[in-house]
Amino acid sequence: MITVFTPTYNRAYIIRKLYKALCGQINKNFEWLVVDDGSTDNTEFLIKDFVAENKIKIKYIRQQNGGKHIAINTGVAAASGDLFFIVDSDDYLTPDAIEWMDSEWNQIKDNKHFAGISGIRIYSNGTKIGGGIDFGTIDADPLSIRYTHHIKGDLAEAWRTEIMKVYPFPVFSDERFCSEGLIWGRIAQKYIVRFVHKGIYVCGYLDDGLTKNSIQCRRNSPEYSALAYSEFMNYPQIPIKYKFAYAINFWRFSVKGKKSFFARWKQGGFWSVLAWLPGKLFALKDLNPIVNKTKDYDYKDTKISKR
Numbered sequence: 001m002i003t004v005f006t007p008t009y010n011r012a013y014i015i016r017k018l019y020k021a022l023c024g025q026i027n028k029n030f031e032w033l034v035v036d037d038g039s040t041d042n043t044e045f046l047i048k049d050f051v052a053e054n055k056i057k058i059k060y061i062r063q064q065n066g067g068k069h070i071a072i073n074t075g076v077a078a079a080s081g082d083l084f085f086i087v088d089s090d091d092y093l094t095p096d097a098i099e100w101m102d103s104e105w106n107q108i109k110d111n112k113h114f115a116g117i118s119g120i121r122i123y124s125n126g127t128k129i130g131g132g133i134d135f136g137t138i139d140a141d142p143l144s145i146r147y148t149h150h151i152k153g154d155l156a157e158a159w160r161t162e163i164m165k166v167y168p169f170p171v172f173s174d175e176r177f178c179s180e181g182l183i184w185g186r187i188a189q190k191y192i193v194r195f196v197h198k199g200i201y202v203c204g205y206l207d208d209g210l211t212k213n214s215i216q217c218r219r220n221s222p223e224y225s226a227l228a229y230s231e232f233m234n235y236p237q238i239p240i241k242y243k244f245a246y247a248i249n250f251w252r253f254s255v256k257g258k259k260s261f262f263a264r265w266k267q268g269g270f271w272s273v274l275a276w277l278p279g280k281l282f283a284l285k286d287l288n289p290i291v292n293k294t295k296d297y298d299y300k301d302t303k304i305s306k307r
Contacts, residue, residue: 001029001030001031001080001081001082002029002030002031002081002082002083002085002098002101002102002105002158003030003031003033003075003079003080003081003083003084003085003161004022004030004031004032004033004085004087004093004098005033005035005072005075005076005079005084005085005086005087006018006032006033006034006035006086006087006088006089007034007035007037007068007071007072007075007086007088007089008034008035008036008037008039008043008089009036009037009038009039009065009089010039010040010041010043011039011041011043011089011090012039012041012042012043012046013041014089014090015043015046015047015089015090016046017090017092018087018089018090018091018092018093019032019050020092021092021093021094021095021202022056022092022093023055023056024095025056025093025095025096025097025098025099026095026096026098026099027096027098027099027102028056028098029098029102030056030057030081030098031056031057031058031059031079031080031081032056032057032058032059033058033059033061033075033078033079034047034058034059034060034061035061035062035063035071035072035074035075035078036060036061036062036063037063037065037066037067037068037070037071038062038063038064038065038066039062044060044062047060048060059078061074061075061078065176066176067175067176067177067178068177068178069169069177069178069180069224070169070171072086072169072180073168073169073171076161076164076165076168077165079161079164081161082105082109082160082161083101083105083116083117083158083159083160083161084158084159084160084161084164085101085156085157085158085159086157086180087201088203090203090204091201091202091203091204092202092203093200093201093202094122094199094200094201094202096200097119097200097201100119100198100200101117101119101158101200104117104194104196105117105158108194113191113192114139114160114191114192114193114194115142115159115160115163115187115190115191115192115193116157116158116159116160116163116193116194117157117158117193117194117195117196118155118156118157118158118193118194118195118196119155119156119196119197119198119199119200119201120153120154120155120156120196120197120198120199120200120201121153121154121155121156121199121201121202121203122199122200122201122202122203123202123203123204124202124204126199128153128154128199129153129154129203130152130153130154131152131153132151132152132153133152134197135149135151135195135197136196136197137194137195137196137197138151138194138195139192139193139194139195140192140193140195141187141188141189141191141192141193141237142157142184142185142187142188142193143184143185143188143235143237143238144188144237145193145195147237147238147239147242148237151195154203155195156200156201157184157193159187163187163191164183167183167186167187169182169183170182170224170227172221172223172224175220175221175222175223175224176217176220176221177217177218177220177221177224178221178224178228179218179224179225179228181228181232182224182227182228182231185228185231185232185235186231188235188237189235215286218249218253219253219255219256219286220256221253222253222254222255222256222257223254223257223258223259225249225250225253225254226250226253226254226257226259226264226267226268227267229246229247229249229250229253229268230250230267230268230269230272232246233246233247233250233268233269233271233272234269234271243271244271244274244275246271247268247271247272247274247275247279248275248278248279248282249279249282250268250271250272250275250279251264251268251272251275251276251278251279251280251282251283252279252280252282252283252286253283255280255283
């Protein structure tokens with residue numbers, strides 16, 4: 001079985017679209033696990049109405065607001081599926097998504113070197129989000145698919161649940177945002193994923209989503225940001241030019257943190273030494289909404305995901 005996992009926060013106005021898409025799946029061998037991250041709208045009542053309709057298997061968990069990454073930790077602990085597929089509350093799946101995923105996973109699930117499978121994200125008209133060529137099928141780790149194979153566009157990964165249990169998101173109690181790239185990078189050091197150029201995940205980017213507010217989110221979570229960038233700049237799969245870009249962001253998004261300059265420098269290592277000044281300049285530009293039109297270097301392996 002597959003766990004379709006949806007973390008949500010005040011998305012009662014749009015989540016019904018995802019529910020209808022799940023009800024319309026050709027293959028019903030899945031559970032829909034919804035973790036409500038402290039919504040203040042009528043999300044709870046809406047999901048309970050969905051449960052009462054008894055069209056698909058639904059689990060609903062409500063928790064105090066902690067951020068998408070904490071909701072993912074909660075979801076992984078409660079998941080019953082072999083695969084854990086994160087589908088955001090403002091997105092939906094193609095009718096054959098679960099059918100394709102189930103069939104594709106059965107071909108490789110006994111090979112424990114595989115951490116999961118991935119299709120691609122598309123717009124409602126079928127166009128691939130982020131562009132790029134039809135790459136067919138590639139077995140690669142979640143970093144090499146970008147930096148070695150140079151595959152562009154947004155991917156739609158489903159992860160082996162037992163592996164997700166081994167790689168939980170760390171917890172900084174006073175911060176609310178952690179990029180999923182932190183975990184995907186760690187998984188990439190040991191496992192591979194089967195990537196297939198198959199559109200299964202339909203999405204867009206809303207103004208109230210994390211994608212539209214990624215700079216502010218990372219600035220407000222300096223410890224998560226510093227941790228993620230410090231790891232990415234030292235992974236062997238990452239080319240030098242990206243290591244320097246990540247080192248810039250290491251300083252750029254850690255300015256509000258509580259660690260001393262020397263503690264932060266030690267955390268960042270070699271690359272952070274070279275990037276301190278440009279990182280500080282980017283941080284200053286971020287404070288000015290008029291000047292802040294600079295290129296936003298972020299993890300190349302994943303989009304900033306929404307709740």
